[in-house]
Amino acid sequence: MRIGKFLFCIVPVIILIWLFNNSIGSLPPLGKILDPVHGFMANAETEKDFIDQNFNVSYYHESKVNPATISLHINGKIYFDERLVPHIFADDDWSLYFLQGYVHAKYRLWQMETQTRAAGGRLSEVLGKDLLQYDREKRRMGMVVAAENALKELEKDPGAYNCVAAYTQGINEYISRELNNYSSLPVEFKLLDYKPEAWTELKTMLLLKYMANTLTGYDDDVEYTNLLKKLGRKDFDILFPDRPEGIDPIIPSEKKYDFVPVINDTVQHLSEQAYYETMPGKRNTNNGIGSNNWAVAPSKTKNGFPILSNDPHLQLNLPSLWFEIQLHTPTQNVYGASLPGAPGVVIGFNDSISWGLTNGGRDVRDWYAIQFKDDTRNEYAYNNTWKKTEKKMEVIKIKGKEDFIDTVLWTHHGPMVYTNFDTTKRSWNNLAMRWAAIDPSSDFKAFYLLNRAKNYDDYRNALQYYDCPTQNFVFACTNGDIAIIQQGKHAIKYHEEGRFILDGSNKQNDWQQYIPWQQNPFILNPERGFVSSANQHPTDSTYPYYYTGSDFEFFRNRRINDLLSAMQNITVDSLKRIQQDNFNFIASEALPVMFEHLQTTNPIILEMKNSDSFKKKEDLEPKAFLTKNIYKELYGWSYMNNAEIITPTYFQIWYDVLYDSLWDELNDKDIALIKPDDYNHIHAIKNLPGDYAYFDLQSTPDKKETLADIINLAFEITVQKIDSIQKTNPENLKWYLFKHTNIVHLSQLPAFSRANIQNGGYRHIINATSGRNGPSWRMIVEMSSPVNAYGVYPGGQSGNPGSKYFDNFIDDWAAGNYYALHLFSSEEEAKKNTLFSFSFN
Numbered sequence: 001m002r003i004g005k006f007l008f009c010i011v012p013v014i015i016l017i018w019l020f021n022n023s024i025g026s027l028p029p030l031g032k033i034l035d036p037v038h039g040f041m042a043n044a045e046t047e048k049d050f051i052d053q054n055f056n057v058s059y060y061h062e063s064k065v066n067p068a069t070i071s072l073h074i075n076g077k078i079y080f081d082e083r084l085v086p087h088i089f090a091d092d093d094w095s096l097y098f099l100q101g102y103v104h105a106k107y108r109l110w111q112m113e114t115q116t117r118a119a120g121g122r123l124s125e126v127l128g129k130d131l132l133q134y135d136r137e138k139r140r141m142g143m144v145v146a147a148e149n150a151l152k153e154l155e156k157d158p159g160a161y162n163c164v165a166a167y168t169q170g171i172n173e174y175i176s177r178e179l180n181n182y183s184s185l186p187v188e189f190k191l192l193d194y195k196p197e198a199w200t201e202l203k204t205m206l207l208l209k210y211m212a213n214t215l216t217g218y219d220d221d222v223e224y225t226n227l228l229k230k231l232g233r234k235d236f237d238i239l240f241p242d243r244p245e246g247i248d249p250i251i252p253s254e255k256k257y258d259f260v261p262v263i264n265d266t267v268q269h270l271s272e273q274a275y276y277e278t279m280p281g282k283r284n285t286n287n288g289i290g291s292n293n294w295a296v297a298p299s300k301t302k303n304g305f306p307i308l309s310n311d312p313h314l315q316l317n318l319p320s321l322w323f324e325i326q327l328h329t330p331t332q333n334v335y336g337a338s339l340p341g342a343p344g345v346v347i348g349f350n351d352s353i354s355w356g357l358t359n360g361g362r363d364v365r366d367w368y369a370i371q372f373k374d375d376t377r378n379e380y381a382y383n384n385t386w387k388k389t390e391k392k393m394e395v396i397k398i399k400g401k402e403d404f405i406d407t408v409l410w411t412h413h414g415p416m417v418y419t420n421f422d423t424t425k426r427s428w429n430n431l432a433m434r435w436a437a438i439d440p441s442s443d444f445k446a447f448y449l450l451n452r453a454k455n456y457d458d459y460r461n462a463l464q465y466y467d468c469p470t471q472n473f474v475f476a477c478t479n480g481d482i483a484i485i486q487q488g489k490h491a492i493k494y495h496e497e498g499r500f501i502l503d504g505s506n507k508q509n510d511w512q513q514y515i516p517w518q519q520n521p522f523i524l525n526p527e528r529g530f531v532s533s534a535n536q537h538p539t540d541s542t543y544p545y546y547y548t549g550s551d552f553e554f555f556r557n558r559r560i561n562d563l564l565s566a567m568q569n570i571t572v573d574s575l576k577r578i579q580q581d582n583f584n585f586i587a588s589e590a591l592p593v594m595f596e597h598l599q600t601t602n603p604i605i606l607e608m609k610n611s612d613s614f615k616k617k618e619d620l621e622p623k624a625f626l627t628k629n630i631y632k633e634l635y636g637w638s639y640m641n642n643a644e645i646i647t648p649t650y651f652q653i654w655y656d657v658l659y660d661s662l663w664d665e666l667n668d669k670d671i672a673l674i675k676p677d678d679y680n681h682i683h684a685i686k687n688l689p690g691d692y693a694y695f696d697l698q699s700t701p702d703k704k705e706t707l708a709d710i711i712n713l714a715f716e717i718t719v720q721k722i723d724s725i726q727k728t729n730p731e732n733l734k735w736y737l738f739k740h741t742n743i744v745h746l747s748q749l750p751a752f753s754r755a756n757i758q759n760g761g762y763r764h765i766i767n768a769t770s771g772r773n774g775p776s777w778r779m780i781v782e783m784s785s786p787v788n789a790y791g792v793y794p795g796g797q798s799g800n801p802g803s804k805y806f807d808n809f810i811d812d813w814a815a816g817n818y819y820a821l822h823l824f825s826s827e828e829e830a831k832k833n834t835l836f837s838f839s840f841n
Contacts, residue, residue, distance in 0.1 A: 043187040043802045050080075054839045057098075057173060074098050078838040079830040083819060084797035084805045087326040087830045093159075094166045096329050097343045099840060101170025101199075104323065106178070108340035108799040109171075110188040111319045113196050114746055116203040116341060119143050119210035124404075125397040126194040132396065132404060139394040140408050140417045142438045143213065147205035149440040154205070160445040164201050167343035171199040187801060188747055194399075207341035208444060212437040214314070215289060215359045215469035220550040221367045222276045222428075223674045225500045227666075229275065230673070235694070239676045242496065242548055244683065248558045249540050250472060250484060250533045251521045259519050261544040264492040264512070275671045276427045276501070289314060289773065290553060291358035292579070292766060293474040294532035294560060295482040297525065302569040305784045308476035309575045310347055310356025311775035313768045316743040318752060318807060320795025322346075322777045326823060327451070334451045335823040337777045337793070344447050347777060349789060351823065352454040353477045354781040358533045360470030360486050361549040364436035366497075366511075368413045368504030371430070377409055377419070381505040387412065413504055414438060432504055434511060436489060441467035446487075456481045456524065463487045464517045472533035478783045484531040485522040486538040490515045493546050515545055530564045532557070534766075554679035555585035555764040572790060575780050580816040581766040582641045587651050590682050591634065594658065597690075597708040598715055604628060626726075627719050641767075643736040643760040652738070652762075653721050658714035662707075664698045678764060685711075735760060740771050743794055743810065745801070752801040757794075759814040778818065786825070790818035 057074040076090030076099050086103045090096035104112065117123050121138035123131040154161050175196055179185055189195060228236050291312040298304045314321055322337040327345065336348015347356050372389075373379040379386040390410040395403050409416040411432045418428035442465040449462035459475050463485055466473075470488030475481070491498075491511035502509040521538040523531060534557035538547070563578055564570075604627045633647045634654075641648040662685070663675040676684065684692070690707040697705050697713075705713075725732050732738060736758045745752035761767030761774070768774060774794065782788040794813040798805040812819070824830040831837075 043190075043800055045800070045803045049803075050836045052837050052839070054841070055177075057840055059169070059173075074840045076840050077827065078103055078840075079824075079827070079834045080836050080838075081822065081833050082835050083324075083809075084835070085324045085326070085822075087328070087822070087824055089328045089827050089830065091329070093329060093331075094162060095840070096327055097163045097166040098170035098173070099838075100325065100327060100338070100343050101167035101172075102174045103170075103325075103838075104167075104338070104340045105171040105174035105199075107797060108319055108323060109175070109179075109196055110186045111746060111799050112171075112199075112203075112207070112341040114188075115210055116206045119206040119213070120147070120203075121394070121396065124399065126192060126399055128399045129401055132398060135396050136394075136404075136406050136421065137417070139396065139406060140415055140421065141213070141217070141433070142410075142415045142435070143206065143209050146209045146212070146435075146438040147202055149438065150205040150208065150443065151202055153440045153442045154201070154444060157442065157445055160442070160448045161201075163343050163448055164204050164444065167204065168199050168201050175199070186799065191747070191749075204342050205444075207339065209437060211339070212469045215471075216364050216435075216437060218550065219363055219365045219367075220674055221365075221499065221501055222431075222672045226275050226671050226673055228500060230671075238688070239680055239684065239694075241680065242499070243537065243541065244554070244679060247537050247540075247552075247554065248561055249536060250486060250531075250538045250557075251523050251540070251543075252526055252528060253540055253542075254527055255521075255523050255539075255542075257519075257543055261519065262492055262513055262516065264494060289359060289551070290535040290556070290768060292532075292534045292556060292560060292768075293356040293358050293472065293484075294530055294564060294575075295354075295474050295476040295484070296564065296570050296575070297482050297529040298480045300529040300564075300568055300570050301782075302571050303782065303784065305478075305782050306476040306480055306482050307570060307572060307575060307780065307782045308349075308354040308356060308474060308482075309579060309780045310358075310474065311579055311778045312347065312357060312359075313773055314776040315772055316741070316774050316776065316794055318743055318745045318754070318795055318801075319799035320776065320793050322793050322795075323797060324791070324793075324821075328824070332452045333823065333825065335789070335821055336779070337791075340799075342444070344444075344451050346447060347779060348451075349781045349783075349787055349823070350451065350453070351478075351785075351787060351825070353459060353475060354783060354787070354789075355450060355453075355459065355476075356474045356779065358472040358474075359535055360472055360488055360538065361535050361552050362470040362486075362488060362490060362538075363498050363548045363550060364468055364470060364488065364490070366434045366502060368411070368432045368434060368502050368509065369430055370411060370413075370416065370432050370504045380411060382412070383505070383507040389416075411504065413510070431501070436468040436491075439467065439489070441489070443467055455479065456483060459483070460485070472535075472538070474531060474533065476781065476783050478785060478787075481525060482531055483522065483524040484533060486520055486533075487517070488520070489517075490520070490545070490547065493548075495546050496548070497546070499548050519545070528565065532560050532564060534560055551677075553764070554677075556766050556768065559583055559585050559766055572780050572782050572788065576790070576816070576818060578766060579775070579778055579780070582760040584639045584641050584648065584651070584762065584765055586655070586678055586682065586764050587637070587648075588639045590655060590685070591637075591639075591651060593682070593685050594654065594711055594715075595635070597711040598631075623719065623723070626723055627715075630719060630722060641735055641760045641762050641765055643758050644734055646733040646735065648735040648760075648762070649733050649738040650718070650722065654714060654718040657717045657721070658711055661697060661710050661714055662695060665694055665696070667698075739769075741769055741774065742772060743807070744772070754807060754810055757810065757814050759816075775813075778813070779821070780818070781821075787823055789821040789823065791821050792818050 074095045076095045078099055079087040088099045121135035124135045293310040295308040298306055301307055323340050325338045326335040334345050334350040336345035339346050371381040373386050379388055392408045394406040394408055397403050409419050413432040413434045415433055417433050446462050446466035453459050453462055455477055463473055466487045467489035473485050473487055475483040492513045492515055535553040536557040537552050604624055630650050634650055637647045666673045666675045695707045741757040743754045759769055761769040763770045777793040779791040792809055792813045794810050796805045796808045
């Protein structure tokens with residue numbers, strides 16, 4: 001009896017102890033996470049986090065570049081200012097990058113770990129089986145191979161390699177020194193129940209390839225191949241032109257291409273495959289990845305100094321993609337946005353030059369149809385013979401499960417990404433991917449040299465090492481020079497080569513030669529007094545090389561150029577206003593056309609148009625009043641997408657309904673297709689006949705609609721949608737609530753995220769803030785002496801959700817405010833602005 005009572009009491013206790021110390025599914029050990037001393041409460045910020053500290057760090061390092069074991073001592077000091085920006089002063093490069101690695105790890109380790117696991121296809125290892133398909137895809141894309149190739153190139157350059165090696169040692173020093181028990185782990189590791197692993201140089205390369213995938217890991221080859229077959233050449237060229245009329249390219253027409261181009265005499269051979277099925281996650285509209293940058297010559301500025309601006313548009317996350325930092329040694333002094341997981345500054349300035357980036361948008365990924373000899377897939381047809389495939393075994397570890405073994409086929413073109421990946425997409429089984437990001441490259445060296453550049457020649461010299469992803473590097477110098485270069489390694493292609501699926505058996509379809517880097521589009525000190533880019537076409541038709549891209553911009557670039565062309569006596573504040581500009585270029589071109597057709601078909605609008613006054617609400621039935629009110633608001637709109645007003649919401653609903661209705665022929669659940677981009681959509685409604693064949697609703701097979709019919713129907717649906725919102729919550733018609741800008745934590749946990757950020761803008765607007773994307777870093781630099789710089793990003797320096805520095809920049813970013821960026825020239829200057837410091841000696 002006593003034993004029974006004892007068991008009755010002790011068994012529940014044992015079960016609770018087990019439950020509180022072990023994971024259950026996706027739940028972490030609740031006892032450990034709820035422990036008030038060692039659990040999530042231990043991550044709360046206290047005063048001890050902001051006190052001066054001293055460290056003594058010496059160790060032996062075995063160099064891979066210069067085979068020898070050397071003794072190293074770290075000498076330097078990190079001064080943290082009031083915004084938690086570290087200003088690192090070090091005696092030498094090794095100490096500098098060691099300390100950068102240390103401080104990145106201190107504030108952003110979980111983010112660094114997560115992003116490199118994502119790049120390398122290793123999320124299942126810590127997050128479980130739900131991430132298996134994601135991991136498989138990244139392995140099959142060759143992300144690890146790409147990183148390994150980049151690391152091999154890096155090891156050929158002792159200076160650049162030692163930078164990454166020192167950075168790696170700094171990260172690992174922090175992990176071993178500070179994260180030696182459960183209570184010290186960042187809260188995300190506790191919630192997801194795993195520990196950080198040692199950093200490696202390969203992880204840094206993986207992070208750079210993660211960015212390459214973000215910026216170039218998309219294309220429309222399959223969709224264009226299907227569209228060409230479905231529409232025929234005539235309509236395809238009308239709706240999907242390679243170079244539409246009216247583009248405003250990066251390099252102005254004054255540029256003369258006086259070099260002798262390399263000739264490529266091959267002719268593309270297309271695949272004869274039937275329709276390709278759609279793939280999950282294939283984008284159907286603009287992906288929101290873009291950027292703006294420009295530099296203004298001294299002749300157009302009030303103070304007589306060049307001014308450079310940059311705001312890269314990327315996904316808005318917490319922790320932020322960027323981390324502000326200053327790096328100072330006796331031979332360099334640079335400030336800007338760094339990428340946690342990589343040493344150096346990516347976008348920034350030193351005491352002589354400034355630089356910024358926008359995505360080039362060039363197509364650097366092609367797909368080839370492969371014909372296998374038999375079902376073994378051991379050989380494939382190439383150049384009138386059979387060539388052996390390479391089979392790589394990928395072992396993917398899965399938390400709580402057995403390892404998954406995946407076999408990836410590689411051809412000389414590249415990996416067969418989707419072979420046996422998804423049985424419902426069998427038509428993708430025969431496609432091999434050729435992607436520039438997999439090739440050996442020295443991209444990191446370009447930034448290593450750019451951080452130290454003093455003039456235009458240094459800038460040009462640095463960028464010769466940059467290959468992928470294609471970027472538009474804008475430049476300004478204290479001597480008055482401004483320039484822009486579209487830099488990347490680009491295959492020389494025949495007209496339209498790479499727009500469609502290519503025949504992988506034909507040798508002529510291979511990438512055989514590359515445009516010399518000196519012949520990439522660039523201009524120095526143009527006559528118009530400024531350079532700019534916003535992801536548009538880089539050149540006009542006089543550039544002798546063919547290129548294509550699937551996501552060129554047509555609106556932000558024209559607005560920027562219009563504003564800069566008209567401006568004189570430009571100041572930093574002038575350019576702040578341009579970065580915050582909310583003018584909706586799409587609306588300014590589309591809405592007049594929509595009004596033109598609406599006025600001729602809608603009886604309520606016709607009545608209003610012919611009326612001398614706008615009737616009072618009580619004189620009209622509700623729908624009629626709402627219809628007229630929407631029309632009146634839109635008719636008087638200035639095309640500004642400001643946060644608090646409702647008119648942009650009215651327009652966007654109408655525009656989206658019209659767009660979806662007009663191109664419903666291109667909705668297909670089985671075949672991979674896309675619709676015309678916004679520029680070609682507007683060109684179509686402005687210039688094509690109203691009875692154009694594809695201006696028709698598929699839902700009415702017995703009737704042929706016209707453009708006017710569809711515009712009118714879209715307006716009626718818009719009235720219904722707005723009426724529904726007004727009846728449920730009229731506040732949601734305010735533009736910022738309708739577009740719903742969210743900055744989401746990488747863990748997807750709502751408690752660590754920020755929703756409904758109050759700001760204006762949208763896709764294709766200079767202030768390109770949409771639902772999940774936007775200006776991830778705003779920077780304006782006046783190249784005076786000393787440099788006068790300002791910047792802000794939507795996040796905070798700390799990756800700890802329990803820190804006041806986690807998201808403290810967001811409200812200022814949303815309001816259009818900037819912070820002064822301090823490039824201190826000496827430690828004495830830094831000390832005067834220090835909140836606390838770390839000393840290493």
